[in-house]
Amino acid sequence: MYVAFKEIRRSLGRFTLLSLAVALLVILLLFFQAVAGTLTSGLTGGLESSSADVLVYDVRARLNPANSLIPAPVITQVSESPDVAAVSPIGLSVFTGTTDGDEIDVQLVGGDPTGPSVPAEIADGRLPQGPGEGLFSGSGFDNPIEIGQTVSVEGIDFEVVGTADDAAFNLLPTLYVTFEDFTSASQNRAGIPIEVAPSLLGVIVVDGADPAEVAEQLTQSIVGIEALERPAAVDALPGVGQITQSFNILYVLLYIVVAIVTGVFFLILTVQKQDALVLLRAIGTGSRDVVTSVLIQVLVVVGAGAVIGTVVTAGLLQLTRDVFGASLDSTTTTLSVAAIVVLGLLASVGAVRRVLAIDPMQATRSGAI
Amino acid sequence: MMIGIKELLRQPGRFASVGVALTVLVVLLTVLGGFLDGLELNQTGPYRAHEGRLLVFSEQSENLIQRSELNKAQATQLAEVDGVAAVGALNQIASTASASDGEILDIVLFGYDLATDVLPPPPSDGAVADDAMAESNDVAAGDTLIVGANSEPVIVASVVGDLSQGSPTVWVSTNRWREIVEVSNPAALPPEDVNQALVIEPVPDADLDLLAADLSSIDGISAVTASGAIDSLPVVQQQSTTFEGIIGLTYVVTLLVVALFFALITLERIGLYAVLKAVGAGTKDLMAGISAQAVCVSAVALILGFGISLIFINVLPADLPVRLVPSRLGQIAVGVVFTSIIGSLFSLRRVLRIDPAEAIG
Numbered sequence: 001m002y003v004a005f006k007e008i009r010r011s012l013g014r015f016t017l018l019s020l021a022v023a024l025l026v027i028l029l030l031f032f033q034a035v036a037g038t039l040t041s042g043l044t045g046g047l048e049s050s051s052a053d054v055l056v057y058d059v060r061a062r063l064n065p066a067n068s069l070i071p072a073p074v075i076t077q078v079s080e081s082p083d084v085a086a087v088s089p090i091g092l093s094v095f096t097g098t099t100d101g102d103e104i105d106v107q108l109v110g111g112d113p114t115g116p117s118v119p120a121e122i123a124d125g126r127l128p129q130g131p132g133e134g135l136f137s138g139s140g141f142d143n144p145i146e147i148g149q150t151v152s153v154e155g156i157d158f159e160v161v162g163t164a165d166d167a168a169f170n171l172l173p174t175l176y177v178t179f180e181d182f183t184s185a186s187q188n189r190a191g192i193p194i195e196v197a198p199s200l201l202g203v204i205v206v207d208g209a210d211p212a213e214v215a216e217q218l219t220q221s222i223v224g225i226e227a228l229e230r231p232a233a234v235d236a237l238p239g240v241g242q243i244t245q246s247f248n249i250l251y252v253l254l255y256i257v258v259a260i261v262t263g264v265f266f267l268i269l270t271v272q273k274q275d276a277l278v279l280l281r282a283i284g285t286g287s288r289d290v291v292t293s294v295l296i297q298v299l300v301v302v303g304a305g306a307v308i309g310t311v312v313t314a315g316l317l318q319l320t321r322d323v324f325g326a327s328l329d330s331t332t333t334t335l336s337v338a339a340i341v342v343l344g345l346l347a348s349v350g351a352v353r354r355v356l357a358i359d360p361m362q363a364t365r366s367g368a369i
Numbered sequence: 370m371m372i373g374i375k376e377l378l379r380q381p382g383r384f385a386s387v388g389v390a391l392t393v394l395v396v397l398l399t400v401l402g403g404f405l406d407g408l409e410l411n412q413t414g415p416y417r418a419h420e421g422r423l424l425v426f427s428e429q430s431e432n433l434i435q436r437s438e439l440n441k442a443q444a445t446q447l448a449e450v451d452g453v454a455a456v457g458a459l460n461q462i463a464s465t466a467s468a469s470d471g472e473i474l475d476i477v478l479f480g481y482d483l484a485t486d487v488l489p490p491p492p493s494d495g496a497v498a499d500d501a502m503a504e505s506n507d508v509a510a511g512d513t514l515i516v517g518a519n520s521e522p523v524i525v526a527s528v529v530g531d532l533s534q535g536s537p538t539v540w541v542s543t544n545r546w547r548e549i550v551e552v553s554n555p556a557a558l559p560p561e562d563v564n565q566a567l568v569i570e571p572v573p574d575a576d577l578d579l580l581a582a583d584l585s586s587i588d589g590i591s592a593v594t595a596s597g598a599i600d601s602l603p604v605v606q607q608q609s610t611t612f613e614g615i616i617g618l619t620y621v622v623t624l625l626v627v628a629l630f631f632a633l634i635t636l637e638r639i640g641l642y643a644v645l646k647a648v649g650a651g652t653k654d655l656m657a658g659i660s661a662q663a664v665c666v667s668a669v670a671l672i673l674g675f676g677i678s679l680i681f682i683n684v685l686p687a688d689l690p691v692r693l694v695p696s697r698l699g700q701i702a703v704g705v706v707f708t709s710i711i712g713s714l715f716s717l718r719r720v721l722r723i724d725p726a727e728a729i730g
Contacts, residue, residue, distance in 0.1 A: 014632060021625040024618050035611055058518055060465050062473045067465045069518045069554060093556060096436045103429050105436060191560030238475060239535075246404060246689055253397045260393050261626055264386040268633050 003280075004293040008300060015297070018265050019305040022258065026309025026340060027316070029254045033332050034317055036247040039171070042139030043243070044234045046109065046169035049137075052088070052116035052202030053211040055233040056218060059226045063236040065092050065169070069197045070225070077222050078201055083209040084218075088115030089198030091182040094172060095189065097153040099145055106153060107172040110182020116202030118164075118176050125162030128177055134158035135176040137167035151175055154188035203227070258340050263347030266298055270351040274358070281360035290355050294348060302344030306337040372645075373658025377665055387630040388666050388673075394623045395674025395705060396681065398616060402697040403682055405612035407690035409605055414499065414532030415461070415479060418487040419595045423569035423581050424459070428591045432601035434461055434566045441562040443590060450583055452575045457482030458543045458564035462550055462557055466514045466539060468506040475536040476502065478516060480546020483568050487529055491542035495526035502537035503528045505687075514539060517553030620708050627667075627712025631659055635716040639723060646725035655720050656713075663713035667705050 008015050041048075047055065047065075056078055061068030070089070079087040091110035096103060111117020113127040118135060125147045128134055136145045144163075145151060151158045158175055168174040177185075183196040205214045211229035218227035228236065235241075270277070277290055314328050321327070377384060410417075416424070425447060430437035448456045460480040467473045484490040489497060496516075502508050512525045516539065523541060532538045541549070543564070550558045559565060569592065571580055577594050584592035599605055635642070642655055675698060682691050 014629060017625055017629045017632070021622050021629065024622045024625070028615055028618055028622075031611075031615065060467075060473055060518055060520070062465055062475060064463075064465070064475055066463045067475065067518070094435060096430075103431075103436075105433075186556035190556060190558050191563075194555040194558070196556045242688060242690065245686065246691075249400065249685065249689075250397075250404070253393075253400060257390075257393050257397055257622070260390050261622070264390050265629060265633075268386060268630070272633060272637055 004296040004300075007293075008297060014269075015301055018262070019301050019308065021261055022302050022305025022340070022344070023308040023312065025254060025258045025261070026306050026337070027313045029251065029258075029336055029340070030310060030313040030328060030333060031316070032247055032250055032254070033336060034313070034328055036243060037329055037332070038139070039243055040240060041166050042168050042171035043240055044237055045137070045139070045166040046107075046174060047230060047234045047237065049119040049121065049164065049167040050116065050202060050230060051118060051120040051204070052090075052230060053205045054203040054215045054218065054227050054229055055090075056201035056203060056225050056227045057233075059224050061226075062238075063226065063228065063233065064238050065199050066238075068199045070199070070201055071197065074222060074225055075198075075201060078203060078218060078225075081214075081218055081221065083206050083214045084203055085206045086115050086204040088112040088117035088202045089179050090117045090200040090202050091179055091186070091196060092169060092199040093182070093186060094170065095153045095185060097151045097175075099149060099151045104151075105172050106151060107169045107174040108153060108182050108185060109169065109174060109176045110179040110185075110198075111176070111202065113176070113178060116204045117179075119167040121164065123163045123165045125160075128161055131178060131181050132157060132159060133161045133177070134181075135162040135164055136160045137164040137174045137176070139168040139171045139173070145173060154185040156181060156185055156188070255339065255343055259343045259347040262298065262302060262344040263350055266294065266348045266351040267354065269297075270294065270354045274354070277355060277358050278360065278362045281358050282362075287356055287358070290358075291352050294351050294355060295345060298344050298348045298351075299341065302341050306340050310337060371658075373661045374665065376658075377662050383634075384662065384666050387626065388670050390626050390630075391623065391667055391670035391705070391709070392673045392677065394619060394626065395670050395701065396678050398619050398623075398701050398705070399674060399678035399693070399698070400681065400691065401612055401616050401619065402701060403678070403691040403693050405608065405616070406694045406697055407692040408608045408612075409599075410531075410692055410694075411533045411690045412535055412602065412604055413599045414501075415477070415534050415538055416595045416598045418529075418532050419485050419568060419598075420487075421571075421577075421595075422483070422485060423571065423577060423584065423592045423594060424598045425567040425569060425584060425590060425592045426598075428589045430591070432591055432593055432598050433603075434459070437565050438559060438563050439565075439567050439590075443587075444564070444567055446587055447567060447569065447584060447590070450580075450587075452572055452580045452583065453569055454572045455483055455570040457568045457570070459566040459568050460543065460546055460550075460559065460564055461534075462546075462554060463536070464517045464549075464553065466502075466516045468502070468508045468514055469512050470506055472506060474502070474506060476516070477534045477536055477538045478546065478549065479538055479540045480543040481540055481568070482543050483570055485568075487532070488540060489527055489529070491540065491545075492526035493542065494524070494545065495541075496523040496545075497540040498525045498528050499530065499532040499538045499540075500528060501531050501533045502539070505537065517549055519552045521549045521553060523549075620704055623705060623708045624712045627663055627709045628715035631663065631713045631716045632719070635659070635719050639719075642720060642723050643725055646723055652717075652720055656717055659716055659720075660710050660713045663709040664706055667709035671702050671705055 058068040088111045097106040138144050147160050149160050186196045187193050205211050215227040215229050426432045426437035444456050462478050464478045465473050466476045498508050514523050581592040
């Protein structure tokens with residue numbers, strides 16, 4: 001062990017370079033994870049945090065809330081179905097609004113604030129209770145809108161009376177308002193008093209009922225709709241699967257690069273100091289001690305790289321919060337760092353095999369060392 | 370330099386380790402570049418279809434079509450500017466469509482007035498479908514698409530190149546677009562005589578940048594070229610920033626890998642280099658040899674890496690937005706070779722310090 005640290009101290013340059021390479025790879029990995037996490041939660045948060053057990057779509061919408069419009073008779077049919085405790089229309093549309101003089105895109109979610117159209121948990125303040133009030137939730141990419149601030153949309157001023165965490169739709173600042181206000185904003189934008197249909201229905205099932213079964217039953221019994229329990233609706237949101245798959249591919253590639261870079265360099269280092277290792281073995285050092293020394297160096301180099309990478313990523317994400325809106329998740333970070341350290345150790349198997357293959361008798365041969 | 374190449378040819382196994390590491394890094398760079406290009410191309414088809422035209426948005430919209438609204442008076446004002454040959458409307462809405470196979474898919478429905486180099490003149494009653502839809506759902510001219518929540522039928526008049534904007538796009542005349550939106554999503558219909566954006570067809574040989582500046586001087590108007598509109602898209606900006614940053618960091622890792630490898634190799638060969646210096650080889654000759662080795666290793670890694678990436682990308686699910694663009698591959702090739710040369714030069718200090726006298730003890 002002593003030799004391992006002494007060698008690191010004496011050849012600080014090469015070990016530092018390798019640690020830096022690992023640190024950069026850790027930065028790439030954690031950065032990807034943070035951005036992917038923010039993207040996914042910005043897309044799924046609205047449904048994931050909803051108080052609805054089941055969500056009802058127009059069957060032609062392909063489970064895409066942006067394309068769904070529910071005809072009025074369906075609301076009655078759903079509310080009269082067995083095992084349905086409450087139903088709320090959910091109107092979804094993106095508007096251009098202004099707040100403090102700045103123009104912003106805002107996702108309006110119109111519904112019954114006392115029903116299953118709003119987030120299950122409120123972070124601060126309260127739910128809207130009447131016209132002109134809204135509950136705000138932002139994605140990581142937005143500047144937060146505080147309680148008391150006003151957002152103007154199509155001539156309607158919404159005062160933010162509460163906030164909810166991770167309940168945004170479409171990666172946009174999201175304002176939960178009454179369905180009447182949603183209708184007025186839509187009509188004001190159209191310039192004529194059009195009929196505004198909800199995009200979805202939120203359903204709460206009666207106690208003891210299985211939401212998946214209720215969803216299946218609704219789909220089967222009402223023509224033109226497709227109902228899903230909330231977790232299934234979240235998984236079906238367009239883009240979520242693609243984002244997850246794309247980033248998973250990049251994670252796998254990065255893990256492979258970390259393993260290869262670490263493995264290759266410890267193998268080269270071991271080959272380079274083969275003569276010294278033969279001598280150590282010849283004077284009685286056990287192969288276990290020599291292997292331990294290699295593994296300690298791997299742990300130090302990869303561990304230092306992981307720590308540096310994590311700290312730098314946290315700092316970078318903090319500095320670029322306006323651009324990426326992402327921060328490190330402690331569980332994901334811990335698991336990723338642990339995976340990289342384990343991969344580093346596994347990758348050093350080539351170096352370890354070299355050490356185990358050393359024959360101390362080589363030291364007795366002329367010119368062997 | 371020749372001695373470096375000779376060593377590489379005689380002992381290729383010695384360079385295999387760095388070659389493998391570089392190959393994996395080339396694969397990573399290629400896949401990252403593929404995602405960046407795929408994401409950008411998949412989002413920007415409708416804008417690329419308007420190359421050679423100007424796109425006009427309302428000034429406060431930040432050139433985002435979904436935020437923009439332009440009225441008839443503004444359209445008339447634009448038509449009167451010198452250099453403008455024609456003004457047409459451009460509107461969009463997310464919708465769904467089903468083809469003859471019955472599968473419903475997400476689309477973006479565009480209403481337009483003016484033909485471009487890519488888009489034919491708007492069919493009076495039918496639609497133009499893009500290649501993404503033709504490939505994924507086997508849609509061809511003459512097929513009927515059922516569009517929107519109210520199942521509006523439109524007959525495909527022609528199929529054009531890939532103009533995806535996240536989803537496949539379907540193009541109809543402005544009048545037909547308004548009819549479809551009015552019945553399928555009335556809340557999203559702009560008021561009469563209002564359009565989301567306008568397309569400007571310039572007179573022949575007009576300077577687009579100058580014309581854009583002229584039009585933008587009109588109160589409440591922002592005129593940009595197609596590439597200007599693409600650059601304004603937040604999704605493109607964010608993706609470019611993220612992926613370009615990550616690609617940059619990957620080059621730094623490549624630099625460190627090459628630098629570390631050649632630093633170790635140089636350390637191992639100090640004695641040999643001392644002998645070479647003693648018999649008259651200069652530092653320049655030695656460094657040329659090391660750099661030649663780095664270039665050769667990176668060239669082999671590029672060939673292998675591109676080959677592996679091609680196979681890898683072909684086995685990925687078709688719906689993932691990855692596209693290999695020749696110019697991106699060229700950039701990666703130049704970047705990796707350049708980075709390798711710089712990495713190999715990290716050994717310069719150590720080679721400079723070699724004293725030929727060491728060769729005689």
